[in-house]
Amino acid sequence: MAPRSNASPLRLGKPLKRTFFGRSVHEVAPDLIGATMLVDGVGGIIVEVEAYHHTDPAAHSYRGPTQRNQVMFGPPGYAYVYRSYGIHWCVNFVCEEEGSASAVLIRALEPTHGLPAMRRRRHLQDMHALCSGPGKLTEALGITIAHNAVPLDRPPIALHARTEGVEVAAGIRIGITKAVELPWRYGIKGSKFLSKPFPK
Numbered sequence: 001m002a003p004r005s006n007a008s009p010l011r012l013g014k015p016l017k018r019t020f021f022g023r024s025v026h027e028v029a030p031d032l033i034g035a036t037m038l039v040d041g042v043g044g045i046i047v048e049v050e051a052y053h054h055t056d057p058a059a060h061s062y063r064g065p066t067q068r069n070q071v072m073f074g075p076p077g078y079a080y081v082y083r084s085y086g087i088h089w090c091v092n093f094v095c096e097e098e099g100s101a102s103a104v105l106i107r108a109l110e111p112t113h114g115l116p117a118m119r120r121r122r123h124l125q126d127m128h129a130l131c132s133g134p135g136k137l138t139e140a141l142g143i144t145i146a147h148n149a150v151p152l153d154r155p156p157i158a159l160h161a162r163t164e165g166v167e168v169a170a171g172i173r174i175g176i177t178k179a180v181e182l183p184w185r186y187g188i189k190g191s192k193f194l195s196k197p198f199p200k
Contacts, residue, residue, distance in 0.1 A: 018077025034162030042114030061101030088135025
C-alpha cells in the first residue's frame with residue numbers, strides 16, 4: 001500500500017460492527033491491518049497492531065479482572081484505554097466472547113483524515129511521526145480515558161474495513177518483558193508509518 005498525499009481521495013470500506021470482534025484475537029488482529037480508524041473524523045489506516053490473549057502473561061487480563069481492565073472481560077467490540085507508564089494513553093479493541101478478556105493494541109496509523117488537528121495536537125508537521133506509536137496515535141486522535149468502554153461502531157469512533165489487499169508482516173511484540181517470543185505483532189510490510197520496522 002503506497003503512502004497517500006493529502007489531496008488523494010480515500011474510499012472508506014464498509015463499517016466494522018461489534019460482531020467483527022467476536023472472534024479469536026489472532027484472527028481479528030491481522031484483519032485490522034489496512035482498516036481505517038477514525039475518532040470524531042480524525043485518524044487513518046491501521047498499519048500496526050499487537051494481539052494480547054488472556055492466557056498471555058503480557059496481557060493486562062492475565063491475573064484476572066481489576067478496576068482498570070474490567071472492560072476487557074466484557075463483550076467484544078469495545079475500546080479499552082489505559083495509561084502506559086503514567087505518561088500516555090493506549091487504545092485496545094476488545095475481542096472474543098464475553099469473559100475471554102483478549103484485546104488488540106493499536107500501535108500505529110497512516111494519517112489520512114484530519115491532519116491539521118493531528119499536527120496541532122502533536123505539535124509537529126512530519127506526518128510519518130504523527131501516529132507511529134501507541135501513545136502518539138492516541139494523542140493525535142485525541143483519545144483519553146473518556147474513550148474507555150465506548151463501543152467501536154458508534155460515534156465518536158468509526159472503523160471501516162480495508163478496501164484493498166495488503167501484505168501483512170508478523171513479528172515479536174515491542175516493549176514487553178513477558179512472552180517476548182510470541183510473534184503477535186502485525187503490520188503492513190514496508191509501511192513507512194510503523195513504530196518499528198519488521199525484520200526482513
